[in-house]
Amino acid sequence: MSEKKLQHFYIAEEQSIYLLSHKDATKLKQWLELCHAQLAQLGYQHIELLGKGAYGFVFCGVNSLGQQHVFKFSRVTLPQHVQDRLADEAEMQAMINHPNIPKLIEYMKIKRQSIVHMARSPGLDLDVISHQQGPLAVEQIVHITIQLVELLKFIRDPKNNTRAKPIVHGDIKPSNIVFNLEDDSLQLIDWGSSVWAQCDKDGHSTSTNVMDLMSGDLQQTNSRMGDIYFIGEEQLNGGLSTPRFDEQGMAATIYALASGQSSRYGYKVITASSLGLPQMLAKALDGMLGDDEKLRIKAGDYLFNNLNLLKNTVMASTPTKPKLANAIPIWLKSTTDEMDTVVYGSRKSFLRESSLEESLVDIDDVQLEKYYKNFLVGMGATEKAFVAAVSRLAKYPVVGGLAIRWEKDGVYVDSNLTLFDPSLEYAFKSAIQNMITLARGIFRIGIFKSCLFNARKTLHVERQNSAQAFIAAKEQHIPFELSKLSDLDNATQLHSYFEDGKDPDEYLRLPDEMMAVLKRMNPIHHTGCIIFEVLETHLKIHSHLMLLNHQMKDEFEQCLKEILELLPTIKGIGISGFMKLPYKDTRFFEHVNELPEHFYPKNPKLIN
Numbered sequence: 001m002s003e004k005k006l007q008h009f010y011i012a013e014e015q016s017i018y019l020l021s022h023k024d025a026t027k028l029k030q031w032l033e034l035c036h037a038q039l040a041q042l043g044y045q046h047i048e049l050l051g052k053g054a055y056g057f058v059f060c061g062v063n064s065l066g067q068q069h070v071f072k073f074s075r076v077t078l079p080q081h082v083q084d085r086l087a088d089e090a091e092m093q094a095m096i097n098h099p100n101i102p103k104l105i106e107y108m109k110i111k112r113q114s115i116v117h118m119a120r121s122p123g124l125d126l127d128v129i130s131h132q133q134g135p136l137a138v139e140q141i142v143h144i145t146i147q148l149v150e151l152l153k154f155i156r157d158p159k160n161n162t163r164a165k166p167i168v169h170g171d172i173k174p175s176n177i178v179f180n181l182e183d184d185s186l187q188l189i190d191w192g193s194s195v196w197a198q199c200d201k202d203g204h205s206t207s208t209n210v211m212d213l214m215s216g217d218l219q220q221t222n223s224r225m226g227d228i229y230f231i232g233e234e235q236l237n238g239g240l241s242t243p244r245f246d247e248q249g250m251a252a253t254i255y256a257l258a259s260g261q262s263s264r265y266g267y268k269v270i271t272a273s274s275l276g277l278p279q280m281l282a283k284a285l286d287g288m289l290g291d292d293e294k295l296r297i298k299a300g301d302y303l304f305n306n307l308n309l310l311k312n313t314v315m316a317s318t319p320t321k322p323k324l325a326n327a328i329p330i331w332l333k334s335t336t337d338e339m340d341t342v343v344y345g346s347r348k349s350f351l352r353e354s355s356l357e358e359s360l361v362d363i364d365d366v367q368l369e370k371y372y373k374n375f376l377v378g379m380g381a382t383e384k385a386f387v388a389a390v391s392r393l394a395k396y397p398v399v400g401g402l403a404i405r406w407e408k409d410g411v412y413v414d415s416n417l418t419l420f421d422p423s424l425e426y427a428f429k430s431a432i433q434n435m436i437t438l439a440r441g442i443f444r445i446g447i448f449k450s451c452l453f454n455a456r457k458t459l460h461v462e463r464q465n466s467a468q469a470f471i472a473a474k475e476q477h478i479p480f481e482l483s484k485l486s487d488l489d490n491a492t493q494l495h496s497y498f499e500d501g502k503d504p505d506e507y508l509r510l511p512d513e514m515m516a517v518l519k520r521m522n523p524i525h526h527t528g529c530i531i532f533e534v535l536e537t538h539l540k541i542h543s544h545l546m547l548l549n550h551q552m553k554d555e556f557e558q559c560l561k562e563i564l565e566l567l568p569t570i571k572g573i574g575i576s577g578f579m580k581l582p583y584k585d586t587r588f589f590e591h592v593n594e595l596p597e598h599f600y601p602k603n604p605k606l607i608n
Contacts, residue, residue, distance in 0.1 A: 016340045018455040021462060021538045035059055039071065051125075051175075055082065055192055060120050068120035069105065073113060085192055085224075086114035092194045093118065095161045100151045100187050121187035123180035126257060130174055131395045134430035135260035137319030138276055138600055142310060144179070144257065145281060147186050148172075148250050149307050156201060156243035165206045166197035168241050171226030172249030174257055193224040198240040201247075201301075228376070229263035229388060230256070232296070247300040251288035254281075260430040262392040264289060265385035269441030270434065274595035276322060278313050280306065282599060316604035324429050327436045328587050331418040332425060339397040339420060340455040344531055344542065344577060345390050346503050350446035352378035382441045389435035390450050396428045397421050399544040401529055401579045402450045403500070404439055410590045411439050414495060416527055416581045417452070440592040447500055451529035451579050452544070459541040461567060469568035470539045478530070478560040480545035487525060487548040493583035497522045508534055508574030514566045518578060521559045525549035530563075531577035534570060548582060 017025050032049065036059075039047045044061030051058050056074045063069060074083040090107035093116070103119040126144075130136065136144075156166040169176075170193030178187045197206050198221070223241040225231070232248025235241075252264030258275045259266065272285035287299025303310075376384050390402075400417035413436065419428050457479055461470045497518060510518075510532065518530075528545035547556050 016342065016455045018340050018458055019342065019540065022460065035073075044069070053190075056086065068122075070102070070118050070120045072116040072118070074115075080112070083112065083114050086116055089191045089194065090116045092167065093191045095163070096155060096167065098151065098154055098160075100147060100185070102187055102189060121178035121180075121189055123178045123182075123185075123187075125175045125189075126177045126179050126186075126253075127173070127175035127262075129179060129181075130257055130260060130262075130427075131392075132424065132427060134427035135275070135322055136257045137321050138258070138278075139315045139319055140184070141254060141258045141277065142281065142313065142315060143184050144177075144186060145250075145254050146307060146311055148177075148188075148254070149304055151188060152243065152246050152250060153304065156197070156246075158206075163196060164208075166200055166243050167194060168197045168223070168243060168245050169194050169249070170224050170235070170241070170245060171231070172246055172253055173227045173230040174253055177253065193226045195222045195224060195241050197242055198222060199242040201243045203242070229265070233293075244297065244300065247288065247304075248296070251285050251300070255285050255289060259434065260427070261385065261389060261434055263385055263388035265381045265388060266434065266438055267385075268382055269385070269438055269592065269594050271594050271597075273597045273599070276320065276598050276600055278310065279599040280309050280313075313600075314602075314604055315600075320600070320604075321426075322430075324426065324433055326429070327433050327589075328413055328415045328417070329585070330425070330429060330432065331416075332422045333418055333420050334422060335397070335420045337420075338456065339399075341394045341396060341398055341452055342455045342542065343391055343394040343450055343452050344529075345387070345448065345450040346505050346577060347446065347448050348387065349505050350444065351383040351387065351442070351448070353380050353383075382438055386435065386438040386442060386448075389431065389438050390448075392431050393428075393435070393450075393452060396424055396431070398428065399452050399454055399528075401452065401527075401581055403447065403495075403579070403581065404449075405447045406439070406442060406445055408445070410588055411436070411442075413439075413587045413589065414581050414584060415587075436589060437592070437595065440589050441594070443591060449500070449503075449577075449579055451531060451542075451577060453529060453531070453542045454544065455542070457543065459543075461539040461541075463537050463539075466536050466573075470534075470570060472564040472567055476564060478541060478543055478545070478563065480526070480528070480543075480547055480556065480560065482550055482553070483546055483548045486550035487582075488551075490583065494523070494525065495581035495584055497578045497580055503577070506574065506576050508532060508570075508572060508576040510576050511566065511569040511571070513569055514563060517559050517562045517566065521556065522580070524552045524556050524559075525582075526556065527580055527582040529577060529579040531575065532570070533575045534573045536573060539567065539570070542577075 017028055020028060036047050039059060039061050043064050047059060047061040050060050050070065055078065056072055058070055058072045060068060060070045074086045087107060090104055093101065094104040102121045105117045105119065108115045108117065154160055158164040158166060161167065169188060169191060171190060176188065176190045178189055200206055221238050221240050223235055223245065226235065226249060228236060230249050230252040232245065235245045255264060255267060255272055256262060258277060259270050267289040273282040275282065284299045284303040287295045290296060397420040398417055403414040405412040419425065459476055459478060461472050463470055525548040526545060527548060529543060530545065531542040533540040533542065547553060
């Protein structure tokens with residue numbers, strides 16, 4: 001099999017294929033087909049794309065013996081020194097012999113393409129499970145914690161590898177842990193950020209080489225940037241690599257899974273002590289996630305040194321999950337249509353505490369660029385958690401809109417959200433509840449708007465260069481639905497496109513002729529959003545529109561037709577969006593500093 005070679009190919013930056021230009025979408029499809037064909041030539045069947053990230057992409061397939069294997073490819077668009085990390089990853093993975101780490105089969109390099117070939121871990125990654133289930137059952141959280149602590153103890157022990165140094169994984173997060181629901185076992189995957197620790201857990205240098213100790217290299221970190229939603233402060237700020245990095249990633253992961261969040265940053269408002277966990281684990285997590293470095297170390301040591309307390313905790317035989325409040329109304333519908341939900345959030349700038357373009361640390365790393373610099377710099381922890389909570393909604397088949405307004409007395413929420421998979425109701429409601437709880441923990445005046453639309457309905461109009469006009473094809477039209485029942489206008493309750501003024505975070509000014517059409521649409525009773533995203537040669541119109549007053553169908557259709565006819569009048573590049581809720585049904589929530597303590601009962605029989 002090794003004689004058959006995989007050819008040189010790669011996949012573009014991750015984005016829904018339905019948001020790509022025709023040219024880029026065609027390229028992506030061709031690369032996917034090429035990957036499929038190359039693995040088929042090696043004798044693999046049931047080939048599928050498992051996932052993709054900033055550095056590479058992963059396929060799996062079944063060989064002639066019925067074994068499932070995984071192939072991880074580097075992106076050839078990245079600098080060569082970044083691509084070569086795949087060789088380091090393979091070396092590190094081969095170094096560790098542990099049942100919770102997938103076996104490396106071989107590392108290959110074909111032309112510029114690096115490929116790691118390994119056994120497939122059975123199960124689903126915990127990020128997928130978290131989105132399906134919402135907050136995981138406490139009993140499951142305890143089981144996962146025990147396995148992770150034991151695995152981290154193993155890889156930080158110098159006796160367990162030939163280099164006699166602790167190993168740092170560097171990117172522990174839910175999507176890098178594959179969990180087998182059949183036997184509750186887990187595997188830690190994606191060793192692309194792993195390094196040999198420069199310091200042990202107590203801060204002592206791990207180098208035994210006198211020349212290394214005398215050189216200044218020990219002041220230069222070898223650490224790599226993991227996902228900033230999960231790594232701790234020391235790793236984020238370029239500290240020398242240490243097993244403490246993985247302690248932080250593990251604490252953030254356990255906290256996110258227990259609370260049903262997609263980041264570590266909610267810890268100040270939704271504390272670990274409010275999640276119904278055993279008190280010993282909850283207090284340790286609060287300490288590990290907190291702002292005091294000495295307390296983080298002390299709490300980590302306490303958890304690692306007292307793992308038997310957790311192992312001996314008496315747990316209920318049936319899963320314990322939190323009860324949810326109906327924070328805001330959610331509409332449920334079933335559909336057979338496939339959806340690619342995208343969340344567009346605007347008016348984020350007021351969430352920043354400072355607008356300085358401060359650089360964290362000079363690390364040549366695409367993860368930092370992708371996740372951090374764009375919108376999180378200058379935000380406090382709770383603001384970051386709120387933005388992450390809004391982004392999490394895109395993981396569900398949902399359309400609609402949110403307008404969240406902060407005043408001195410509390411938070412006002414207008415919404416219209418429709419979930420198209422009733423089986424995800426609990427998980428989605430938990431995501432909404434977290435978002436509102438985090439909003440309640442933000443003390444500032446401002447407004448945040450978010451539109452959720454199906455990328456499969458995005459209209460694409462392309463041009464050769466910016467000197468040309470955007471012209472829609474004759475067959476193109478902006479789609480809209482009719483509500484099941486006609487709802488006549490009630491002017492006192494209508495929510496306007498324009499009631500909040502111009503959005504300071506949008507930098508596309510639509511021509512006056514097009515604004516005039518939108519103003520004609522505004523009083524027509526409907527709900528949804530329409531967003532214009534203009535790039536140099538590519539215009540996208542994202543929309544989700546439902547007409548509530550059926551008597552106005554012809555007029556509504558005419559307005560949408562005129563919008564397309566006026567596309568050639570658009571000048572400049574940028575984004576401009578408009579959102580309309582069906583009527584005002586504002587919900588009010590008081591501010592909150594943090595949720596009250598709630599621990600797992602010492603006697604599990606007391607659980608309702």
